[in-house]
Amino acid sequence: MTSAALPLPDLPQMTRDVRALIEIESPSEDLAAVGRVQDRVETWMHELGAQTRRLPGQVRQFTFGEASRPALILMHADTVWPHGTLASMPFRTEGERLYGPGSYDMKGGIVSALHALRLLQAGGWPAGGIEVLLSADEETGSLLSREAVEAAARRARCVLVVEPPVGETHALKTGRKGVGMYSVRVTGVAAHAGNLPEQGASAISEAARLLLEAQALARPERGTTVSVGRIMGGGAVNVIPAHAEFDADLRVSVLEEAERLRRGFEALRPHDPRARLTLSGGLNRPPFERLAGTAALYAQAQRHAHVLGFEVQEAFVGGGSDGNYTAPLSPTLDGLGAPGDGAHAAHEHIRLDRWPQHAALLAALLRDPGVE
Ligand SMILES: [Zn+2]
Structure with missing residues (x-):
């Protein structure tokens, strides 16, 4: 079932929000710095009405609604970029591209989730609720956060990972090695x-x-x-x-x-x-295999995108994410963050012309993931 298309989120506000996160440098090795990004996101989530909690392993948990069988959003506040990167790679926009360290992987994904939640807020939270986990060490293998991520996946209806989509088609990720x-x-x-x-x-x-x-x-x-x-x-x-x-x-x-x-x-x-x-x-x-739950989520994403006026594709990629941990536990779909290119590279950027529709797709999946 898909219902009427959601409106698109406000791109100028998304741009201001991601700038605020990019300009707080957050290398995985400096957990205090990563905590400053988590603090900012916690403030926004609190304003949206979230119950916020701090879990062991420097994981922030935000829940919306009853959260009895929630759709789970996974995101991380750390980046691969060391302190001082902003001096040579500052936040900037050029035409349809927004540049900055951690923009595409994955501060843009955090902002996608924030704006997807804003779109849903007015209509009430979906049955089962929504849970968000914001970790601090994904780029170094999630050694601190893995336990919290897996525990949340076990009680989740589905897992939506806001790592960026991939390639020229901005494909969603339905499997990872x-x-x-x-x-x-x-x-x-x-x-x-x-x-x-x-x-x-x-x-x-x-x-x-x-x-x-x-x-x-x-x-x-x-x-x-x-x-x-x-x-x-x-x-x-x-x-x-x-x-x-x-x-x-x-x-x-x-x-x-x-x-x-x-x-x-x-x-x-x-x-x-x-x-x-x-x-x-x-x-x-472990490998993130394309099991039946992932296929069902992806099929639902295709239907929602169609209603929103665009087409999505899927990709199987060689790099890992927290989706590798959750795929055996709950239907998992990855690549729902900000479209762009250049993860871990100097040309890292978000595609502004494609970003709002991908955030609206995330909102539609949260409202109606099509899996029980
Ligand atoms: Zn990432």
Whole structure:
């Protein structure tokens, strides 16, 4: 069921609001600074009538209505940008683009949610209510906030993540790869490279073989990639090296592939019996698979967008978000934030001409997500 189209939110006000958030720098490493963004958002949410609460893990919770079986909005106040970025990358608008650190990922998404809630306020909160979680550490893997996010997802009717839409079509995200990392440390035997090389066991030679074996565990046709992105080892060039290590980034589209990779990494063995290997790491974010609930939410988003006069598309992406944690627990749709481009890049921006319609789409989904 879709009902009449909601009006579009007020773009000049959205622009002022996102500027206020962009101009409070909030790198994940400085939780006090991230807290200042959370404070500002809390003030706005309070003005809208939210019950506000501070949860463990520096998560702010805002609820609207009875919130017995709420639609859950997930958003984060941290950015990847260090203090001082504003000096070289200030807030500015140029034509249809709004620039600034954290604009697209995801202070624009926070403002989308704020204005979607404003659109709904007059008509009363939907049955089951609305819950919003604003976390502080998404960009560093949500170690503090994961528990609160998963607990909220378990009681939610659906989860709407206001990470930005992606690509030239500003597509919603209906799946994301799971993300993990393994570290392999190799200990060999040091020896003089000229006098007694046969007494040495080169950790670098071992690591070189092992990293090729590790990367051979990839199955690109199944969406599984393994990329060694960092390697270190050795010391003086005339010494057979006793130490080497490398770190591998893992991406999987389905959970069983993470299990296969775990077995594969655990089976790695040095070729020289004098060398030793230690392994650490594993899967951090499980894959966000396109389950039936996600498909139903996306179909409803398509219907709402059509009523609003535009078309949406969907995408499966390699990067993770908190949607990876919630997708197995509750129907999850991601990419409902501000359209634009350039996440974590100097050209990060929001597309002003597309932004209000995406915020109105979020409001329509909150009012009528089409899933029970
Ligand atoms: Zn983000």
